[in-house]
Amino acid sequence: MRDAVVELMPDGGWSGSIQFPWRMAMAQRNQQFTPGTLVVAKGSTVAFPNLDHVRHSVYSFSKPARFEIDLYGRDQTRSYKFAVAGSVKLGCNIHDNMRGYIRVTETPFAGKTDRNGYITLRSMPAGNAKLTVWHPRLRAPRNEKSSSVRISTGDQSRKVKVRLR
Amino acid sequence: MPKFLTLRFGSLQLRIAALYTGLFALVLAAILAIAGGGLSRFGETSATRDMQANARVFNEIIDLRASQMRSSSDVLARDFGFREAVATEDAPTINSALVSLRSRSRTGAAFVVTLEGDIIASGEAGISSSDALWFKLDDGQDQGIMMVDGELSLAAASQITAPDLIGWLVLAQPMDKTELNRLTDLAAIDLEASVESASSLPATLRDRPNGEVFEYEQSERHLYYLSALPTFDDELSPRLVLRHSLTGSMAEYSGLQWLLAILALGGIVLVVGLSWRVAKTITGPLQKLDKATRQISAGNKVDLVIETDDEIGRLAGSFNQMVSAIEERERKIVHVGLHDDLTGLPNRKLFLEQLNRGVAQLRGTDQLMVVYADLDNFKVVNDTLGHPAGDMMLRDVASNLCEMLPEAMIARLGGDEFAILIDDIASDTSLASVADRIQNCFSRTIELEGQQAECSASIGIAVAPSDGNDGTTLMKNADLALYRAKSEGKSTYHFFEPALDQQARERRQTELDMRSALRDGDFELHYQPLYSIAEDRFTGFEALLRWNHPERGRISPLDFIPLAEETGLILPIGEWVIREACRQAAEWPEDVSVAVNISPKQFTYAGLTNTILQALSSTGLAASRLELEITESIFIADVEKTLSTLHNLRSLGVRIALDDFGTGYSSLSYLRSFPFDKVKIDRSFVEDLGQGGNSHAVVRAITTLADALGMDTLAEGVEIDEQLEVLKQEGCRNIQGYLFSKPMAASDVAELFENSASVQSSRVA
Incomplete structure (x- = not known):
């Protein structure tokens, strides 16, 4: 799987400090979160660049990180700092089928x-x-x-x- | 069957009408049965088809309802704030949202099932089996039946995502009557719907397969359709029960059937009426004919009115012709039956009728006279002048009577017998004068075919009421009186007297006695010798019949021979005489013959020749020794036939003597017609001999004539010597009479022969 x-x-x-080799970013491209699943270290700030022609928002009702980022346009970037470890499910308020998952880890x-x-x-x-x-x-x-x-x-x-x- | 019915059904009209009506009713019944059956089958089939279609539609309606609810719930489930509230488990917010959803969507219940299995509801949501619900939802089912607040409810679920599935928003609507009615209103046919858990259904329904229309009858006929509904709780196994009243939908068809039935009934009434009418056109005239026939049978005159010119009209015409033909014939028959053909006078039957009527109408001292008249010489006229002359005489007499006795009723009884009825004779009228007048009516000379014929009649008279109170008796008595008048001599009348009746009775008794005498051998033959003057001996005996009556003693032949002649008994008696005479004569010497009297009736009897032959052959008597004595009266009848009979007898070899010669009308002419062997001179001439007169000459003439013709002669009734002397003198060859011997018994004859010589000598001497 x-x-x-x-x-x-x-x-x-x-x-100790935690350093992952991948980018701390969850882009929106073709109305999908890319990559769909992102592993980040606790306390990391993750960027949400919008690579689409449409506007997207980002929200999460997950306990480790509850936030909402209002609609923003192409080539704009928002970011959020994940201070609590756990899994965060991301959605776009206007595109229900967009799912993104960020796993905030301490190891x-x-x-x-x-x-x-x-x-x-x-x-x-x-x-x-x-x-x-x-x-x-x-x-x-x-x-x-x-x-x-x-x-x-x-x-x-x-x-x-x-x-x- | 009561008589009433029999009578009624006996009528052709009813039968025709009933036949047509029955046939029509039969055809109608068949049509009704087929149409009715077809209708109800069609009704059932179409109802079933409708039901099937509507049931499918109804399932879709339920789906639609569920979709509606899901649409409502979807709106909330997608609401960002609501999702946030669910995700953050913000119960107050969720509740408020659910309340508003419930009122907005007008559903019974709304609640959230979280992915963890918790249920968040507004207020108390009585959900019995939340675990089962959760599993169903988790399996992805989004609609189904569940139990909410103790009611089976249709529930629709929407997923709540954030963005992953975090729970379900469920809307539930109790499937109560109101709700279902709302749904059934959408169906095309009249349906009753209910949602039931399988366990609550009656067993007969529960066991039926789902998705099939079937008929189930309780108080009325219903079509049922059961289908399983998706459920959120498998233990419920809910069923959608659709019910359609077949009775209801058949009602319109049965209306149609009623219409058909009424039409049929109307048709039958019409046919009854029409066929009754048609039958009446046939049977009406028939009834008239029948009635007319019965009236004719009853003797009434009927003329049928001919109304049409068809077969019935022609029948009526023929009927009328037939009736008049019958009437005409009847009139003729009645006339013939009551009248004499020859004279046109009433016959015996009509006379008797009138007589009876007359007797019944006798009043007071009035008298009524019944006269029987018999023409005296009719037979002679008939025989000598022929039957046409006889008929003419009868007609003449009849018309003369009618003319002379206008007040009398005159009838011809047959033959030469007439009857005359004179009524209303006052008691002081002299009956004898009336009788004289009648007698005079007959006594006249009639010219027949150029010849004069003397006419007279013997008359017997009976008078009512003294001689009888009814026609039959009066006629019998008149007849008796006539009998007496005739026996007293011609052209006389005689009134009936009771003695005549007595005599008639005696005659009847005598007749009976003769029969028994013949049977019992009471008859006996006596013999009177015939003496030959030339040979001076008895050359033969005449057989004379004697009757020794067991009670009345010896009866004279004069008293019974005429009666025997009348009654025909002379035939067997005569036969016996011939046989007996031959038998006894056979024992006599061969030169002695026997003479037997043959009566006129016997002579005309065809079997006479045969009888003689048999008598001769059985006794062995030579034919020449039998002498038959006949009288001149045999010539009165058919002369040709008489001669032929005489020649037949002669050919047997017997001798034939002419008896009582000289008394007839034309005795001499008889001698010319047949060569008799002997002529017996009547005793009346012999009696006169010796007393002067001209008998002497007559006897001489006879003997001379006989001699010339080669016939023997014999004188009868010789009693005294003077007569013998004259007879000898005139050349008579044979003598018979008391002078020589009375008739003697057979035994005496035998004795006589033993001493024949002495007897002869003594007599002759």
Whole structure:
């Protein structure tokens, strides 16, 4: 399954800085949020550039970030700072079918699966950790499924099964 | 069957009318049955088809209603503020929005089901099974039946997204009567709809498959259609029950059937009337004919009125012709039946009728006279001048009587017998003078075919009331009187007297006695010798019949022979005489013959020859020894036939003697017509012999004539010697009479022959 967010949080937590290699932006193009799912670190500010010819708004009723950005036009950019970790569902007030998901995470060991449902996380410290899989259609409370894993040195793979709605 | 019905149904008119009506009714009934059946079938089929179509439509109506509700809910569910409120679980806001939605959409209930399964409703939403609802919603179902506040309600759900699904906004409308009525108003036919959970349905309905129209009858006929509705609670398994009153929709067809029936009834009435009328045109004249026929049977005169010139009219015409023809014939028959053909006088029947009427009308001391008259010489006229002359004589007498006795009723009773009825004779009138007058009417000379014929009549008279009180008795008594008058001599009249009746009775008794005498052998033959002067011996005997009556003793032949002649008994008696005489004569010497009297009636009897032959052959008597004595009267009848009979008898070889010669009208002419063997000179001539007179000459003439013709002669009734002497002298060859011997019994004859010589000598001496 693609675009499932996978997070691995060491048991001791993570206090270091978090840097993801992708842009902290959720563009609107062809009346779609692009990328549909974005993983950001807590406290990140995400830009919402409008690349369409039409105007869009951005709203979220999700608990980690409740906000509304009024309609804005092409080549305009709005931004919002996500201060609380969690999943934020984005919609456009005038285009109901536009969905965007931002996962605000507190661990650097996070990302989203590729087309084939794979994700590779690197440089994790050994020890026990909590593995969380999230997907907007995952059939579970808060759309996420967590499990404890023990991280050892070296490569190791893990398969997580989820049910989708 | 009561008589009334039998009578009525017996009429042709009714039968014709009934037949036509019955046929018409039958055809109508068939048409009605087919049309009625077709109508009701058509009605049912079309009702069923309508029901099917409307049921499908009704499902769509329900869908439409659900869509309406969903449209309403969609508006709210998409409202940004509402979504925010749901997303943020802002219950007061949600509630207020739901209240306003409910009133706006006029639905019964509105509530939100969150993705978590919580229900947020305005007020108390009595939703019994929220879990089932949630699963259905989660499965994507957006409409269905559910239980809200204890009522089955149609619910429509809209998703609430933010932007992902966060819950559902549900609108529910109780499917109560009002709501359903609102929906059924949209249907094309009159439907009753209800939504029921399957468990609340009667078993017969529950078990029916869904989506099918069927008929289910309770108090009236209904078409039912059941269909399953989508549900938010599987335990409910709600059913849409559509009901259409078949009775109602058939009502218009039955109206049509009634119309048909009324038309049929009208038709039948029309046909009854018309066929009754048509039948009447046929049976009306028939009834008239029938009535006329009955009147004719009853003897009334009827003339049918001919109204038309068709077959019936012609029938009436023919009927009238027939009636008049019958009347004419009847008149003739009556006339013939009551009148004599020859004279046109009333006959015996009419006479008796009139007589009875006359007797019944006798009043006071009046008298009524019944006269029987018999022409004296009619037979002679008939025989000598021929029947046409006889008929002419009768007609002449009849017309003369009518002329002379205008006050009398004159009838011809048959033959030469006439009857005369004279009524209203006053008691002081001399009956004898009346009788004389009548007698004179008959006594006259009539000219017949150029010849004069003397006419006279013997008359018997009976007088009412003294001689009888009814026609039959009077006629019988008049007849008796006539009988007496005739026996007393011709051209006389005789009044009836009771003695005549007595005599008649005696005659009847005598007749009966003769029959029994013949049977019991009471008859006996006596023999009187016939003496030959030349041979001076008895050459034969004449057989004479004697009757020894067991009670009345010996009865004279004079007393019973005429009666036997009258009654025809002479035939068997005569036959017996011939046989008996032959039998006894066969025992006599061969030179002695026997003479037997043959009566005129016997002579005309065809079997006579045969009887003689049988008698001769059975006794062995030589034919020449049998002598038949006949009288001149046999010539009065058909002379030709008489001669032929005589020749037949002669050919048998028997001898034939002419008895009582000289008394008839033209005795001499008889001698010329047939060569008799013997002539017996009547005793009247013999009696006169010896007393002077001219008998002497007559006897001589006879003997001379007989001699010349080669006939033997015999004189009868010789009693004294003087007579014998004269007879000898005049050349008579044979003698019979008391001078020689009385008739003697057969035994005496036998004895006589034993001493024949002595007897002869003693007598002759």
